Amino acid sequence: MTYRDFVDDVMVALGMIHDDSLWSRDNILLNTIYQENLLVGQDISRTIGLSGDGVSSTNKRQVVPVPVTQVECSDEWSWEHAYFDLPSKVYDLPFDGGITMIRYAVGCGCESSVMGATFSATTLERLSLMKNLPYQSPRPDQPYYARYKSLNDKDRVGLFGISSLVTKLLVGVYYAPRFDTLDMNTDMRIDPHRLADLKRLVLTMSVWPLGIPQERHKNDGRDFEPGQVVNTRPIISVNDPILNSNLTQS
Amino acid sequence: MLARLDDQGSQRYLPEQDIIPSINSGIGRLQSAFGWSLANRKGSEEAMRDFTRIAIFQTSSNGTILLADPLLGQTMANVLAVYPLPLTEQAQTIQPINNSAYRSDLSFAGPTTPCHRVTLEQVPMIQSNASMRGNEVLALIPSRISWRYYLNQGSVWLLPRSQALRILAAIAYIQKFDPMTSTTSTVDIPEYTAEILASWALTYIAWKQDPQGQGVGNLASKDAAELFGFNVN
Numbered sequence: 001m002t003y004r005d006f007v008d009d010v011m012v013a014l015g016m017i018h019d020d021s022l023w024s025r026d027n028i029l030l031n032t033i034y035q036e037n038l039l040v041g042q043d044i045s046r047t048i049g050l051s052g053d054g055v056s057s058t059n060k061r062q063v064v065p066v067p068v069t070q071v072e073c074s075d076e077w078s079w080e081h082a083y084f085d086l087p088s089k090v091y092d093l094p095f096d097g098g099i100t101m102i103r104y105a106v107g108c109g110c111e112s113s114v115m116g117a118t119f120s121a122t123t124l125e126r127l128s129l130m131k132n133l134p135y136q137s138p139r140p141d142q143p144y145y146a147r148y149k150s151l152n153d154k155d156r157v158g159l160f161g162i163s164s165l166v167t168k169l170l171v172g173v174y175y176a177p178r179f180d181t182l183d184m185n186t187d188m189r190i191d192p193h194r195l196a197d198l199k200r201l202v203l204t205m206s207v208w209p210l211g212i213p214q215e216r217h218k219n220d221g222r223d224f225e226p227g228q229v230v231n232t233r234p235i236i237s238v239n240d241p242i243l244n245s246n247l248t249q250s
Numbered sequence: 251m252l253a254r255l256d257d258q259g260s261q262r263y264l265p266e267q268d269i270i271p272s273i274n275s276g277i278g279r280l281q282s283a284f285g286w287s288l289a290n291r292k293g294s295e296e297a298m299r300d301f302t303r304i305a306i307f308q309t310s311s312n313g314t315i316l317l318a319d320p321l322l323g324q325t326m327a328n329v330l331a332v333y334p335l336p337l338t339e340q341a342q343t344i345q346p347i348n349n350s351a352y353r354s355d356l357s358f359a360g361p362t363t364p365c366h367r368v369t370l371e372q373v374p375m376i377q378s379n380a381s382m383r384g385n386e387v388l389a390l391i392p393s394r395i396s397w398r399y400y401l402n403q404g405s406v407w408l409l410p411r412s413q414a415l416r417i418l419a420a421i422a423y424i425q426k427f428d429p430m431t432s433t434t435s436t437v438d439i440p441e442y443t444a445e446i447l448a449s450w451a452l453t454y455i456a457w458k459q460d461p462q463g464q465g466v467g468n469l470a471s472k473d474a475a476e477l478f479g480f481n482v483n
Contacts, residue, residue, distance in 0.1 A: 004393065020366065024383045024396055180380060184393035 001195065004184040007032060010202055028202065030179055035201040037176050039242065040189050041091045044174055049094045060189050063172045065105050070164050082162055084169065086155040089176045096121050099157065100172040102145055109165040114141045119159070119169075122146050127160055137161075197242050204233060265433045268455055273437065274429045276450035280443055281427055285328050288424070300440050301425040302330065304358040306338060306418060310350040313414030314405040315421065319352040325426040332399045332406055333361035336420040344416055350405070358420045365397035368409070373400055376409060384409030 007028045016023045040060060048054035066084040090098030102119035104110045122130070122144045130136040130144075138144045138161025150156040159169070177189065190198055236242070263269055284298055305322060307315045317326045337359040345351060366383055368376065376398065380387035384398030389410040398409040406421060408414035430437050439447060 019364070024381075026383075026388065026394065026396065027381050030381065180387060181391065182394070183391060 001188055002185050003188055014206055031202050031205045033177055033179055035198055036190050039194050039198055044091060045093050048097045060174060061100055061172050062175055065168050066171050067168050068166055082159040083156050088178045091174045091176055098174050103170045105168050105170040109167045110163055117141045117143060119143045119145045124148060201242060270430050272455035273451040275454045276447045277427050277429060279450055281327055288328050298424050303425050304420050304422045306353045306356040306358055306420050308345060308351045308353055309414055309417050309419055311348040311415055313408045313411045315350045316405050318404055321352045326423040327426040328424040330422040332365045333420040334365055334397045334408060335362050342418055363397055365399055368398045368400050370400055386410045386412055389413050
């Protein structure tokens, strides 16, 4: 199902299809992305967490080549390294699982002997400790990556130990869709069996603002009838699938 | 209706002086009534089907369409809808001109995307707000572009402007009724409004018998007040 299919279905359910309707597709799409990220994040966390091996969530993982920018002894970290910027937000998953792998790509400029090397996740603080340890220090066949926020607010992945000749890498990531670049005609990330939960969440989000014009849309804000009740969010069970994705497993 | 005495003192109603203007007043009032009903509830479009037209235009290099296009041959009384990037029966071409142009070589075959009307005051709020139709933020993504239009200085202005430059757009409009010019000319109005028009024309002409508003003038005033909600006196 594409985002357009889902959003149009919600638009019809809300009655927002007449020629002067208040909401457009993008309004519903934004709510959809909010809630889809919630549910997809739950699902991936479950599969790559303590009880899963991550195999069942690989259909949501993207593998993309990224260009690498080499930095010569930057002021920020005082040693040579390279980096690439993530083009979109990555899910915050257990074991820093948003980035599932980084590898040398074919034709990336690395020596063939290190092609199979895997990049290990670490932090900038640990790198400082490892730098002078002979068995752990970053080198081309034992590269590391560490995420940080750049000074210009980019989601940056620092690469340590790689050759200065490397120009690109292959990265596997769990990207969250970006509202401002999403193509409405692409398939949704969410699994089909979670669509019902997603629709319920999106409709629930919509009920509240839809209630406001009828109940509070007056300049003085004192337009309530005596005894008038404002609709509130529905109370849900602690066992609801939207709170505990394990319950949706077959 | 027999005249007692009109305010010009001619002792009779004359076609150019009294009859034709009163009929034209009725025609103008019909046009206003339809415009009023469309503006308030967008109703009665079916009632105006005989005068609903759709024409294809090419927008100017500023993304506008001049409504009073001299080549159109008709005057637009009300804009019902604007359809950017419509389907046409003929192959579409863009002419290398800067002004908007009526494209008589193209005929409308169907709309492709909705385009909502917006007020002048709302236009600046839309531009950078990705959650509002017609914004520029998402204008470059084909599946996310959304359209709006507003009316300004006799032209339709399309949003997002960046995507509206020299494109084709169809306008559905209510044609303005042509006024009566002589006693032998045709009054081109919906057939079912003929009786209403005759009644209103008689009211207008009868008003001239009584310029102080003592008699039938009160009836006309009441009638207009009921229709439009304002006082004509």
